[in-house]
Amino acid sequence: MSMRTSRRSVLRAGIGALAVAVTGGCATGGGAKKPAKSLNAQAQVTGSITVWSWDVAAKALKRLAPAFEQQHPGVKVNVVDIGYDNAYDKITIGLKSGAGLPDVLQVEGQKMQSYIGTFPSGFYDLSTLAGPLKSQFNAAAWATGTDAGGKVYALPWDIGPCGVFCRTDIFQQAGVDPGSIQTWDDYIAAGVQIKARTGKKLLVVDPTGDSTFPMLLQQEGQGYFVDGKIAVSTPAAVKAMTVMKELNDKGLVDYEKGWDALVSSNKDGNVATAPTAVWWSGTLTDEMPELKGKFSVIPLPAFTSGGVRTSNNGGSLLNISSQSKNSATAWAFIQFVLANSDNQVSMLKNEGIFPAFVPALSDPYITGPQDYYGGQTTFKTFADLAKDIAPVEYTGDYSKASDLVTTATSAVMQGGKDPKSTLDSTAQQIAAATNRQIAQ
Amino acid sequence: MATATTAPHRGSARFVRGRTRPRIRVVHWAFAGPAAALFIVFFAYPLGASLYQSFTNDDGGTQTWAGLAQYRRMLHDPVFWKSLYNTGLLLIFQVPLMIGIALVLACVLNQSWLRFKGTWRIAFFLPSVTMLVAYAVVFRVLLKTDGGMVNQALGWFGVSPVDWLNNPVWARVSLIGTITWRWTGYNAVILLAGLQSIHREQYEAAAIDGAGAVTTFRKIVVPQLRPVILFCSITSTIGTLQLFDENFVLTKGGPDNATMTPVLYLYKVGFDQMDFSYASAIAWAVVLIIGVLSVIQFRFFGQSENTARDARKVSSGRRRR
Structure with a gap:
């Protein structure tokens, strides 16, 4: 017994170091920067490709793959749903070790910026083939797939204009009219009334991976970086964090860890609203068909009356991993799925994925009334909001900043810390991690 | 032998x-x-x-030699220090608590009047081999603030709901509780093996001398078990310094880093922040700390040779019943 135990504890002693070492040891880097591979436009579209995606996005690709295979006889597309919660661990390990990645990868915009910064040779350079398509994609989404020099590494898939999804039955029960909410102060006041009358909380926050604070910040027109400097302790950031603190202090937040818990809390009707992006609609229709007719959408509350009423949250891209041996087919598939109005609209119809491909936005389906939302023109609301999305700066250090800001959010909301001093200290930690200056 | x-x-x-x-x-x-x-x-x-x-800097996909820069950064990193502070709290509160309960449990499992011994031992040992995912789901259901089973049970006694996972203090309490649940049985089985190597004659002699259960425990069991207890303490200390599973599934280190541990932190730095150089440096700092603490523990008890031998003896000891 003890021999086995001690051997195991020796093994365990090394595991911490190993976890990093295995991925770090076989790093692709180490020497000079390798340029990204370029696509061969002449190569034949043939053979099979594998695509990594997750949730409703994977579902959409699986649905569209047969049509692509029909267009190109002999081609096989394998779509693998790798699940959101571990997706980036898998992709990061693949990029770091230089092995194990499929041909095509789904990556969200801000994460794509981190990957371009950290693993510039991990993806095919799509500039020559994708470049001409630039004018047809939403500008804010396009920026997330390119580097500072304008090189294109990924084609935008969807965009996440934000609004507030309201449970109309809960609002009615509490005697609150969603349409009367104009500012974040109104939103909090509505939450207090809803809680008093129905006992329901206002929104779900995942303290281990919060997306509400960055959404508020982008609504104010900035990201974590401005002109290359760290901007997480600016007056705008403190203002956004103060809203988060107030939501918590009034007891309006249901804390849930992980995607599944977040979805089920909404499904179970624990909360009255979900201030998030349009893609949430896909989760609603997919996982909560029984709640049809019980949601309405309002634009995000403004910080000051008359201010910007939207932001962006998420939105993915498709890129080609430089480990792909079949880049021509991979590119053909990406183009087939994303740069095509019919397919983009079909993904909104079936999976709730909102197109970053601008020509698709004038489709009657998007401008018309929505059955699930009791006949409201919900998607038109989002299509109009999408134009107001402020493009923000992510940089290759986004992941570092994001993780530290998540910790700050938890410190303020759950630890009762002061927003200003917490964000000041977060800015210093990001500075230590990135050698960037702090914006004043 | x-x-x-x-x-x-x-x-x-x-x-x-x-x-x-x-x-x-x-x-x-x-x-x-x-x-x-x-x-x-x-x-x-x-x-x-x-x-x-750990001696390099990862900059735009290129590794450059950075000397001790990552280690210097660690010295000024509040999160790293907080993770060590949290580990210290666990070492002070959780390890003695767990070993204490394990000892009592082992004594009970060693009683001759106990029926279904094998079943009991397996039942107490099972938590340590539980699948992480099952473990995570069960505890999140138990500890949910609204409608969690623990809070429901407390409600029957008029206690208002406790925010088990979202309040820094209670999150630490939850973490201590879950680690104790998972590893007490494991340590109890090791201690039980030690108990079974104590001669029956010693209990009999103590009984003849008029010693009660408490005196026997204090004067016979604890001194005889000392090397095994030390062994359990050292493996638990190492385990605490490498803590990852429990706080990863329960809180991911939050709220406000209250349950952050060095190994979870290095995971976050490596995989969430993609800063592998700094993560490697943290990993080696942990290795160093474990090494130093283990040496101190052996020195402090001053009998590393005996401990190792006694522990081995325990493992091969015949069951005397």
Whole structure:
């Protein structure tokens, strides 16, 4: 017994170091920067490709793959749903070790910026083939797939204009009219009334991976970086964090860890609203068909009356991993799925994925009334909001900043810390991690 | 006992080697080779590579030599220090609590009047081999603030709901509770093995001298078990310093880093922040701390040789019942 135990504890002693070492040891880097591979436009579209995606996005690709295979006889597309919660661990390990990645990868915009910064040779350079398509994609989404020099590494898939999804039955029960909410102060006041009358909380926050604070910040027109400097302790950031603190202090937040818990809390009707992006609609229709007719959408509350009423949250891209041996087919598939109005609209119809491909936005389906939302023109609301999305700066250090800001959010909301001093200290930690200056 | 079993074996090996030395060499390597190759590829090389990486800086996909910069950064990193502080709290509160409960549990499991012994032992040991995912789901259901089973049970006694996972203090309490649940039975089984090597005559002698259960426990059981208790303390200390599973599934280090531990932090730095150089440096700092603490523990008790031997004796000890 003890021999086995001690051997195991020796093994365990090394595991911490190993976890990093295995991925770090076989790093692709180490020497000079390798340029990204370029696509061969002449190569034949043939053979099979594998695509990594997750949730409703994977579902959409699986649905569209047969049509692509029909267009190109002999081609096989394998779509693998790798699940959101571990997706980036898998992709990061693949990029770091230089092995194990499929041909095509789904990556969200801000994460794509981190990957371009950290693993510039991990993806095919799509500039020559994708470049001409630039004018047809939403500008804010396009920026997330390119580097500072304008090189294109990924084609935008969807965009996440934000609004507030309201449970109309809960609002009615509490005697609150969603349409009367104009500012974040109104939103909090509505939450207090809803809680008093129905006992329901206002929104779900995942303290281990919060997306509400960055959404508020982008609504104010900035990201974590401005002109290359760290901007997480600016007056705008403190203002956004103060809203988060107030939501918590009034007891309006249901804390849930992980995607599944977040979805089920909404499904179970624990909360009255979900201030998030349009893609949430896909989760609603997919996982909560029984709640049809019980949601309405309002634009995000403004910080000051008359201010910007939207932001962006998420939105993915498709890129080609430089480990792909079949880049021509991979590119053909990406183009087939994303740069095509019919397919983009079909993904909104079936999976709730909102197109970053601008020509698709004038489709009657998007401008018309929505059955699930009791006949409201919900998607038109989002299509109009999408134009107001402020493009923000992510940089290759986004992941570092994001993780530290998540910790700050938890410190303020759950630890009762002061927003200003917490964000000041977060800015210093990001500075230590990135050698960037702090914006004043 | 150790010398009695190993001596003849040693002799026969020398005898064989003397006769057919070269062939045995080949056979030795045939047996040891695969294991050695696996060790080098999957253990020695990554360890060396991570040590090298901890002295570099990862900048835009390029690794550059950075000397001790990552280690200097660690000295001024509040999260790293907080993770060490949290570990210290666990070492002070959780480890003694767990060993204490394990000891009592082992004594009860060792009683001759207890029926279904095997079932009890398995039941207490099971948590330590539970699948992480099942463990995570169960505890999140138990500890949910609204409608969690623990809060429901407390509600029957008029206690208002406790925010188990979202309040820094209660999150630490939850973490201590879950670690204790998972590892107490494991330690109890090791202590039980130690208990079974205590001669029955000693209990009888104590009983004849008029010692009650408490006196027997204090004067016979604890002193005799000292090396085994030390062994459990050291493995638990190492386990605490490497804590990852429990706080990863429950809180991911939050709220406000209240349950952050060094190994979870290095995971976050590596995989969430993609800063592998700094993560490697943290990993090696943890290795260093474990090494130093283990040496201190052995020195403090001043009998490292005895402890190792006694622990081994316990493991091979015959069950006396």
